[in-house]
Amino acid sequence: MNDSPSPVRNVRQHTEQSNCELCVHRPLCLGAAATERIAGPRIRIERNASLFQLGDPVDHCIYSVRSGSFKIVSAAPHGVLQVTGFALAPEFLALNALGLERQPCSAVALEDSEVCRISWDRQAFKGRRQLLRSGLHLLLSKEIRREQHTALMLRNTHAEQRLADLLLSLSQRHAANGYSATRFRLPMSRCDLASFLGVTAECISRLIVKFKRRQLFDLDRRDVTLLDPTALQQLVAGQTPPGGALAQAA
Amino acid sequence: MNDSPSPVRNVRQHTEQSNCELCVHRPLCLGAAATERIAGPRIRIERNASLFQLGDPVDHCIYSVRSGSFKIVSAAPHGVLQVTGFALAPEFLALNALGLERQPCSAVALEDSEVCRISWDRQAFKGRRQLLRSGLHLLLSKEIRREQHTALMLRNTHAEQRLADLLLSLSQRHAANGYSATRFRLPMSRCDLASFLGVTAECISRLIVKFKRRQLFDLDRRDVTLLDPTALQQLVAGQTPPGGALAQAA
DNA sequence: CGCCCTATTGAATATAATCAACCGCCGTGG
DNA sequence: CCACGGCGGTTGATTATATTCAATAGGGCG
16 A cells, blocks of 8 residues: 555546436436436546546536446545545545545546536525435445444454455446446456455455465456355454444443 | 443433523524524423434424533444544534435433424425525535544544543633533533544553653543643644554645 | 442554455447 | 556555553542
8 A cells, every 4th residue: 555556547537428318317316206207417537537536626516427437535643645435336526525625535437437427505406306405414324334334344344354345346337237246357457456445455465365365266367266255244244353342332 | 331321311301491582592593694593492302312313203303402411423334333422512413314214323312401303304404594504515515424424533542642631622612602622511521532533542541641640631530621731732743653644646 | 437339551463454366247339 | 469557456574552351549428
C-alpha cells in the first residue's frame, strides 16, 4: 500500500448515450416501486477515470451504476487516501453527499462502466412520485447498514475473516445479478483490496496463499473460483480477536 | 471485554410524558427546517434499559434523543455483541432500520434518558411537510458519512488515534449543545469504549495512562478534562499504520 | 462491612506492519 | 522483434502494537 493503486486520469469521461427509459435494469433503480422515469441518460466512464472527485461541487444527484464497477476513495484525517467501498453493477453512488456542498469522496471506475444520474434536489423531485422519495429513504438506510457491517468487520475480525467476508459479499452480489456465485473476476487491485480491508497489500498476498493452500478458493491474477464457500462462511463466523462478547447488553 | 459491560434490564421503560410540541429542542429535530409537529410524546428510558432490541419488530419510527445518551449494540457474524455507536442528546436512533422488519441493533440507555418517536412510514407522513422528508434524507446521508468516518478510523489508525478521535468527537458534540468542550462526563464504560473502538478494555486502560502522562487530558472515573485538545487533534492527524497513501487515486 | 463488578496492571504471545528484495507482466520504444 | 522500464504483486526477516491470560485494586451498593 505504500505503492500506488491503479493510475487515474483525472478527467471525466462523460459520453451521453442511450436513454435510461430503455434500460433493462430500470426496475432495480430504486426498488421495484420506482418505475417512473427518474433517471437521466447513461453516462460512460472509462476505466480509471473518476465519476466525481473529493472536493468537487456536488451536483445534487445520486448515481446508479448500470454496468461495471467503482471504488470509493476517501481521505483519512491526515489526508491519506483510502478505499472506503466498492460499488458493483446495480448499486448506487454518492448516497453520502446529500446536503453537502462538496463531494466527501471520489468514485473511480475499476473498469469501463456506465451510470445514470438521478437528481435528489427539491425541484427535480417536483411532480414525481412520492414512492421515489420513499425508495430513496430505504436506499439510504440500507447504505447505513452496509457501512455498519463494514465497521463491524473492521472492529473485531482478523484480516483472514475480512477477506473471506468480502469475497462472499462479492459472490452474493454477482449471484444477485444472475452471474455465477463461484467464479468471477475481481475488478480491483490487491492494493485496493488491502486499503478497503484495512491491512497492507503484503498481508493480502500472504492471505491469498494461505487460503489457496486450504483449498478455500483458487485465484489466478484476478479470476476467483470459490471452492468451498461453506468453509469461507464458517471462517467469517469463527472466533474473533478484540475480546469476547458484550455480555447481555442487548 | 471478556467481562460484561453495564447490565441491562431487558424491559422497555416507556412512560408517556410531556408532549414534544413544547420541546425546547424541537427546532433541532430534523434541522431548522422542520418546525412541524412531527414528533410524538416524550418517552423516558431509564439507565440500562433498552429503547429497542435487536430482533424486535420495527415500529416504523426513528427516535430523537432529547436528553441522555445511548449505545448502539449490534451482533457480529458469529453472534458476538459489539457497540457500534453512541447517540448523544440531540441525535437520532434507528436510522438504519428503514425498510426492515426487525431491528438490526439494540439501543441501550447509558443514563436516564428521554426520546421522541418520529414515524417515517407513508401514512404518518401524509399531510406533513415535504421538507420533513427532505430533512430525513439529509439526516440519513449524514449518518452514512458518520459511519464511513468510523470505518475510516478503524481501518488505518492505531488505538491511540481512535481514542483521541472519539474524545474530540464527544467534546464537539457537547460544545454543540452549549456545554463545556473541555470538561464532560463519559456516559459509557471502558468496556463500551473498547468495543466501539475495536480494541480490548485493557488497551483502553493503558492508553488512558499514556495520555494522562502526556498531559493530554485528565480522567477520573468518568470525568474527562481535555488539557490539550490541539495536541489531541495533531495526534489524530498523525501518521497511520496500514501502509501509506493510495497514490493519486482520487 | 463485605461482596461484586469495573477497572487497572503485568508478562508473554501473536497478528500484522515494516522494510527490502525480487519477480512477472505489459506496454513502450528502439 | 526484442530490450527496457514501470507497475503490481509476491516473498522473506524483523519489529511493533495490541491481545491474551492472570492477578490485583478500587468503588459502589446492598
